[in-house]
Amino acid sequence: MIQGFDPRTGQPTGLELPETDRAGVDAAVAAALEAGRAWRGAPAEERARVLEAVADALTARAEELWPLADRETALGEVRLRGEIGRSAGQFRFFAQVIRDGGYAEAIIDHADTSLTPPKPDVRRMLRPLPGVVGVFAASNFPFAFSVAGGDVASALAAGCPVVVKAHPGHPGTSELTASVIRSALPSADLLGLVQGMESGAWLVQHPSVSAVGFTGSVPGGKAIQALIDERPEPIPFFGELGSVNPVVVLPSARREGLAQGFAASLTLGSGQFCTNPGLVFAPEDVVKEFAEAVSASTGTPMLSSRIRDGYTSGVERLSSLTLLATGQAGEGAWAVEPRLFTTDLDSFAAQLPAVAEECFGPSSIVVTYRDVSDLPGVLARLEGSLTATVHATDPAEAAPLVEVLARTAGRLVWNGWPTGVAVTWAMHHGGPWPSATTTFTSVGATAIARWLAPTAYQDWPAELLPQELQDSNPLGVPQRVDGVLSR
Template identity: 50%
Template sequence: MSTATLDLTAVTAAAAAAAKVTAAASDAERAAWLTAVADALDANVTELVAIADSETNLGTVRLTGEVGRTTAQLRLFAKVITEGSYLEAVIDHADPSATPPQPDLRRILRPIGPVAVFSASNFPFAFSVAGGDTASALAVGCPVIVKAHSGHLRLSERTAEIVIEALASAGAPGGIFALVSGREAGTALVQDPAIKAVGFTGSIPGGRALFDLAVSRPEPIPFYGELGSLNPVVVTSAAVAARSRELAAGLAGSFTLGAGQFCTKPGLVFIPEGTDFAARLAEASKDKAAAPMLTERIAEAYAPGLKSVADQPGVTVVSGIVEQDSLADGAAPVVFSTTAANVLERPGELLEECFGPTTLLIEYSSQEELARALAKVPGSLTATVHAEPQEDISALVEQLSELAGRVLFDGWPTGVAVNWSQQHGGPYPATTSLFTSVGATAVRRFQRPVAYQDAPESILHPALHESNPLGIPRRVDGVLKLS
C-alpha cells in the first residue's frame, strides 16, 4: 500500500470517527460551525481573491462576488437546519382499531456519513472547497473530504486551512473536514468504504468514470454529479418580431459571460426561420472581447471544439473566427447557425457541449419540427423560452419541463439564485440524480430516512418528541403542523 493510500485511509478513518459526533450534534451547534466558516472566509477575502485571481484569471470583481455567494450559502444552510423542515419529521400515532392495526411510527432524515466532494474548475469558491456541496453536507452532520481541483490548488489549500481553523475554533470535532489532491487520491476516495456519498461538478467523461466507480463498489453509494448541460433557449416568432434587438443583446451577454464557462451558458438557441435574429446577434457579439480561460486544458480544447462544430455539414459561421489560439490570446466569441432539420439528421454531432463563448442558432420551420428537435436535446440544467403574452406556450413549457430542472421565461440562464426554491439539476447528463446542488434542498442528497416503530421517547431525536421541543414543522397523523 502506498504512502498516499495510507494517508487517505487515515483521513477517511478520522472522518468516520467524526461522523458519530456530527450526527449527534444539535442543529444550533452545526449552524454555529457553518457561520464560523463564513465569517472566517469573509475576514480573509482579500488574500483569497488575490490567490484565486493569480490561478484563474477571473478578475477580482467576479471573485470577490463569488466569495460573497459562498459565505451566503453557508449562512443559508445554517438557517435551513435551524428552521427544521429539512428533517422531514413525520409522526403517525398508534391506532389499534386500524386494519391492520397501526403501530406508532416516527420517521426522520438522518446524515448518511462522510462525504467526498470534488471541486469544480469554473467556480473556485462557490463550487469548491467551502462551496455548496461542502456546506450542505456539513449542515446535516456529514464530515467532508474535498478533492482539490488542480486548476486552483494553492487557493484550495489556503481555503482548507481557513475552514479547518474556523471549525476547530467553533468546537467542531477533529476529522470533520479535510483536503486531498491528485487524481489517484480522488479515485481512491470514491472507492474508500468510509465514504457514503460523492458530490461532483465537472466534465461528462470524468464524472461518468467516477460515477461508475461509485456504483460498482461492493457497497454502492450515491454519486451526485453535475456533468454537462446545453441549456436550450426557444424564441418564438412573436418574440423575435417584438424585440429582436433586445433578445440578441441579452443572448450575447449571456453566452459570453465568464468566457462561456458557466454551467448554465445557453449553448443552443432555437429561432424561427427567416428572421433577422442571426444578424442581430452577430452585431451584438462583435465587440465582446476575448477572455482568458480557466485552465490550459480548457483553453487548448476550445479551438478543436469550435472546429468540430464548424466542420459539420449544414453549419455556418454567423460571427467570430473558428481558428484561434485561446491559450495565448483568450477565447473569442463564435456564433454558429444550422437548421432543426440538420439537427434531426445528426444530433450526436451537433448536440455536444462546447465549453467556451460560443452558441449554436437552430432555425425551425414549424412547431412540430421544433418539438421533434427539442426531443433530441440531452437533459439540461436549464431551458428558457422567450414568448409574447398572447401566445399559448403550454405544450412547449411542458416539453421543456421534461428536459430541464429550471425553466426560465423571458430571461437568461446564467446566474443561479441561492435560496429555498432553487433547482440546480436536471435529467442526465446535467446531473446523475433528481436532487438540486444549489439551494436549501441540496441537503437532501446527504440524508437518508429512518423510521422508528414503538420507540421509547428517550432514544428519539428531539424532532420526534411528542412535545416538539424544537418547534419545527412536522406532519402528525397526516396533518402538516408548522410548530
C-alpha cells in the first residue's frame, strides 16, 4: 500500500492507497491509447481550449489542492499556491505554443521537375508520437513537476495521452490533481495515474508507451534507462537527473546582497531544487559573509525520511572539507540544518569528481580561488549541470569562462541565482549528462518537442495533407516554404 507522510510530524497522513498492479497499468495504458485516438487528431485550437480549461480547473480547486499537498510535503501555503499558479500557467502557456503552430515545424518544398533527378514535392511536420507518454512525477514539486507538471502539459499539448507514475511522497495530492485535470479533459482516460514502484517498471516496458519523462535522481534515472534497454523496441527516455549548478563569483562581482541572495537560493524549499547552487567558486574575501548568511538561515522539513537520510549521508561525505557554517534546523520531524563547506581550488581539484557529486538539500561548497585564470581548467572537469551562474560587473572578466561554462551547463545565469526556472519560450532546463539524458528540455516551449516526431509527405494529395502543410496555410502557422521561413 502507498501511504503519505507529514514531514512536520513524520506521521502518516491521508488514506492508504492501493499499489497499481500489472493489470491496472495495462488498463490505464490501453484506455489512454484509445482516448488518444481522438485527441491526437483534434485540431490544435481544440487542444488549446482544453489546456486552458485544465488551467481554470486547477486554479478553481486551489483551495482543496494546496492544503492536501501541504500535509504531504510541508512546503507551506505560499509556495504551494504559487506552484499551482505555475502549473496552471504552464497549461495556458502550452495552449499558446500550439496555437502559434511553430512547434510543428512545417516545411514545404515544392516540386522542381527541371532538375536531374527531378525534385519531388516534399512536406514535413512534427506529429505526436504514436503511443502513450509515461511520466514519472518528482518529489520536490507536488504540482509543477508532478501530475499537473510540465511533462504532462507538454505531452497533452503535443497530442499524446499520458500515464503518470505518482511520486510516493504525495500520493493523495497526485490522485486529487489527476481528478481535477480529468474534469477538464474530453476523456478522463487521457490522463492515467498509477501508484507504486513496480507500476513504474511496467509502465516503461509497456509496448504501447512511446516515450518516458522523468525528473529525479541519477540512480533512479539509470534504473529506468536499464528497464527501457530491455525493451525489444527502444523508446526515448527524457530524464532530468542530478545537477550541482556551479556559481562563479568573479572579483568584480558586486558584494552587496550577494551572500543573502546565495543563502536564500540555497535554502529555498530546504534546498530541494534541481537547480540548487551546490558549488560556489569565490574569492576569499566573500567567504566570511557567505558563512554568516548560512549561519543565520533556518531549514525547513525535507520531503521524506529517505530524502532527509540522503542529505545526512551527503553531508557526511563532505566531512573531509572545512565546515564553514551551519544553519538552524527549524521545526519539524524531517527538518535539517543548512551546511556550508569550504576548500581551496587545488584541494577541490584533487578530490574531483567525488567532491562535486550532488548532495540534494541545503548544502553547498565554497571553493576559494586566487587567480581567475585557474578556473577554466577546473570548471572543465565538472560533470554536466542544468545551470552555471556568473556574478560579475565586468563582462570582460567573464569572457574567458563562457565557453567552458556553456559546455558544462544548459543555462547560463548572470548576476542571479539558478533556483528560479521561468516558463518561457526560450527557457532551457536541461544540460550535459548527468543533468539530463538528452539535449531536450523539460521546461519552456521547446519541451513539447520531446513528444513529437517528423512525418514527410512526398507528392501527397492536398486533400490528405494535415492543415499545417497546405499551401493555403489555413491555420496561419509558421511555414518554411522553398527554404524561406514565413508565417
